[in-house]
Amino acid sequence: MLTLFHHSFCPHSRFVRLALGEYGLEVNLVEERVWERREAFLALNPAGATPVLIGEDQLAVPGAAIIAEYLDETCGAGLGERRLLPATVRERIEVRRLMAWFNEKFFEEASNPLVTERIYKRFINEEDGGGAPAAEVIRAAKANVRYHLAYIGWLAQRRNFLAGDRLSYADLAAAAHLSAIDYLGDVPWIEDDAAKAWYARVKSRPSFRPLLSEWLAGVPASPTYIDLDF
Amino acid sequence: MLTLFHHSFCPHSRFVRLALGEYGLEVNLVEERVWERREAFLALNPAGATPVLIGEDQLAVPGAAIIAEYLDETCGAGLGERRLLPATVRERIEVRRLMAWFNEKFFEEASNPLVTERIYKRFINEEDGGGAPAAEVIRAAKANVRYHLAYIGWLAQRRNFLAGDRLSYADLAAAAHLSAIDYLGDVPWIEDDAAKAWYARVKSRPSFRPLLSEWLAGVPASPTYIDLDF
Numbered sequence: 001m002l003t004l005f006h007h008s009f010c011p012h013s014r015f016v017r018l019a020l021g022e023y024g025l026e027v028n029l030v031e032e033r034v035w036e037r038r039e040a041f042l043a044l045n046p047a048g049a050t051p052v053l054i055g056e057d058q059l060a061v062p063g064a065a066i067i068a069e070y071l072d073e074t075c076g077a078g079l080g081e082r083r084l085l086p087a088t089v090r091e092r093i094e095v096r097r098l099m100a101w102f103n104e105k106f107f108e109e110a111s112n113p114l115v116t117e118r119i120y121k122r123f124i125n126e127e128d129g130g131g132a133p134a135a136e137v138i139r140a141a142k143a144n145v146r147y148h149l150a151y152i153g154w155l156a157q158r159r160n161f162l163a164g165d166r167l168s169y170a171d172l173a174a175a176a177h178l179s180a181i182d183y184l185g186d187v188p189w190i191e192d193d194a195a196k197a198w199y200a201r202v203k204s205r206p207s208f209r210p211l212l213s214e215w216l217a218g219v220p221a222s223p224t225y226i227d228l229d230f
Numbered sequence: 231m232l233t234l235f236h237h238s239f240c241p242h243s244r245f246v247r248l249a250l251g252e253y254g255l256e257v258n259l260v261e262e263r264v265w266e267r268r269e270a271f272l273a274l275n276p277a278g279a280t281p282v283l284i285g286e287d288q289l290a291v292p293g294a295a296i297i298a299e300y301l302d303e304t305c306g307a308g309l310g311e312r313r314l315l316p317a318t319v320r321e322r323i324e325v326r327r328l329m330a331w332f333n334e335k336f337f338e339e340a341s342n343p344l345v346t347e348r349i350y351k352r353f354i355n356e357e358d359g360g361g362a363p364a365a366e367v368i369r370a371a372k373a374n375v376r377y378h379l380a381y382i383g384w385l386a387q388r389r390n391f392l393a394g395d396r397l398s399y400a401d402l403a404a405a406a407h408l409s410a411i412d413y414l415g416d417v418p419w420i421e422d423d424a425a426k427a428w429y430a431r432v433k434s435r436p437s438f439r440p441l442l443s444e445w446l447a448g449v450p451a452s453p454t455y456i457d458l459d460f
Contacts, residue, residue, distance in 0.1 A: 045327075046381075047335060059320060065295065066326045073319065089303065090289060096296045097275075104334075105277060151276075 003054040005032040005041065008214050009119045009183075011111045012064035012103060013051040015176035019068060019169065021207025022084060023075050027053075035124050064103050068169050084169045095163045098155075098170035102177050106148050111177040113141040118184050119219065142186055152178075152199075153192035162198070167205075175202040179211055185222035189230065196230075204228050233284040235262040235271060238444050239349045239413075241341045242294035242333060243281040245406035249298060249399065251437025252314060253305050257283075265354050294333050298399050314399045325393045328385075328400035332407050336378050341407040343371040348414050349449065372416055382429075383422035392428070397435075405432040409441055415452030419460065426460075434458050 002020070004027045006013030020027050032041055032050050045052045045062035053061040053070070061070045072085040085095055117133035124130025152174055155162045163170035178187055178199060189196045202208065212226045224230035232250070234257045236243030250257050262271055262280050275282045275292035283291040283300070291300045302315040315325055347363035354360025382404055385392045393400035408417055408429060419426045432438065442456045454460035 047327075047331060059323065061323050062327055063330060066323060066330065069299070069326060070319070070323060073322070089300070092303070093289065093291050093296060093300060096299065097277075097292055100293060100296065101277060 001026055001028055003028045003030060005030050005044065005052040005054075006050050007031060007033065008216065009115045009180050010050045011107060011115065011177040011180045012049075014179055014211060015064050015103065015169075015173050016051045016053060016067050017211065018172040018176055018207050019071055019084060021210070022082075022167075022172070022205075023071060023079065025071075025075070033123060035120065035128065064173070065099065068099065082166065084167070084172070086164070086166070086168060091164055091168075095168045095170050098163050098168075099173045102170070102173035106174070106177050109144040110141050110148055111181050113137050114145075114181045114184060114186050117141075119216070122218075145181065145186060146188060146191060149187065149189075149192050149195050153195035156194040156198035167202070171198075171202050172207075175199060175208070179203070179208075179225075183216075183221045183225050184219075185224075187224070189224060200228065200230070232257045233260060234258070235260050235274065235282040235284075236280050237261060237263065238446065239345045239410050240280045241337060241345065241407040241410045242279075244410055244441060245294050245333065245399075245403050246281045246283060246297050247441065248402040248406055248437050249301055249314060251440070252312075252397075252402070252435075253301060253309065255301075255305070263353060265350065265358065294403070295329065298329065312396065314397070314402070316394070316396065316398060321394055321398075325398045325400050328393050328398075329403045332400070332403035336404070336407050339374040340371050340378055341411050343367050344375075344411045344414060344416050347371075349446070352448075375411065375416060376418060376421060379417065379422050379425050383425035386424040386428035397432070401428075401432050402437075405429060405438070409433070409438075409455075413446075413451045413455050414449075415454070417454070419454060430458065430460070 002025060004013070004016060004020070006017065006029055008031070017027070032038070034041070034048055034050055037048055042048055044060040047062060049063065051064060051067065053067045055061055055070065061067050068085065072083070076083050076085055085092055117138050121130045121133060152162065159165070161167050161171050162174055181187055215221055232255060234243065234246060234250070236247065236259055238261070247257070262268070264271070264278055264280055267278055272278055274290040277292060279293065281294060281297065283297045285291055285300065291297050298315065302313070306313050306315055315322055347368050351360045351363060382392065389395070391397050391401050392404055411417055445451055
């Protein structure tokens with residue numbers, strides 16, 4: 001069976017879990033607290049970041065984008081028309097563009113600062129940068145969420161799914177990052193009906209269920225988090 | 231013919247130019263000053279970043295990693311054993327891991343701050359964040375260059391090229407970022423003989439020549455920059 005080194009609030013780990021769910025692949029989850037910089041983990045991924053998937057032959061596959069390519073190359077054709085990285089050149093560019101948009105841009109501008117301030121800093125010692133959340137960082141990240149949400153709504157009004165007619169890695173990436181911050185109550189769904197309707201469809205997929213049932217002790221999920229008709 | 235929207239000091243643009251050179255593909259270069267946020271360019275790449283390759287059928291391919299995948303999928307097999315993203319699953323993971331290491335980690339920690347402070351800020355208005363370089367940013371980035379150089383040396387001592395036996399996207403990514411800051415004199419080659427010897431080999435490839443002959447008015451290249459026996 002596959003093993004995934006992950007963290008429940010790492011948006012990239014969530015993306016990989018959604019993808020594995022869509023492929024119908026079972027996985028052992030191992031929680032990695034990357035800020036502890038465990039040596040055995042650094043040997044798997046010198047960049048020291050989650051997620052790392054341990055695939056066939058104990059091959060360590062590091063990072064959301066590389067895992068997505070690996071899964072497409074090893075299992076993608078098996079999904080046929082439901083392939084998460086579709087077959088044509090044009091579609092592959094658009095899916096990869098949006099996957100990178102969320103895994104890099106949304107991560108940097110919104111999901112990473114929010115998760116770092118609100119979750120990770122609880123577990124990190126003060127001398128290593130942990131402690132109370134920085135209000136100004138949270139304020140800036142929440143402002144960024146609004147323009148990303150508008151972009152998602154804009155795409156969702158023009159297409160059935162974010163990158164085209166069918167569900168793709170683009171939807172899973174967007175939904176993974178949104179889900180992490182939706183838990184924290186940081187998504188103003190009321191601002192964009194199209195984005196909300198798109199998210200409700202993705203969230204109701206079976207691949208999403210495991211994420212919705214994991215709660216962090218001491219940090220209650222927002223009212224919209226598990227409600228499929230939020 | 232292909233068109234590349236690029237900037238001479240954008241390390242990701244340099245990476246794509248090296249790759250195109252290795253594929254033997256000719257390209258029209260169009261300089262894009264991304265800080266001007268030109269509307270027609272944002273339509274090509276909403277992320278507003280160089281490089282963007284205009285491929286067959288006027289397809290816009292945005293970003294170094296996506297262009298690398300596009301070129302591999304459309305021209306990779308034609309290179310045979312010299313394929314820049316090799317054929318086996320294991321090799322593809324390692325090449326992609328190192329390509330991301332340089333295009334993301336090295337970029338964020340070293341090449342982007344150095345190029346931004348020393349080059350881009352000359353062209354940006356003071357009210358938009360331009361002006362004099364920030365000494366503390368440059369100092370931090372230069373410290374980061376040293377540990378990246380040591381990692382390159384470590385890899386180069388164990389392998390013929392950075393990701394394995396043959397030249398790959400990993401070498402082109404590392405060399406692209408290094409070349410941008412080598413122009414500025416920010417690579418302490420004296421600290422690592424293995425890294426230096428590896429770079430000298432990559433730099434002597436024909437694909438490198440066009441980069442070495444482009445100089446920026448008012449910013450002389452460092453003595454090591456064009457010297458192949460630096």
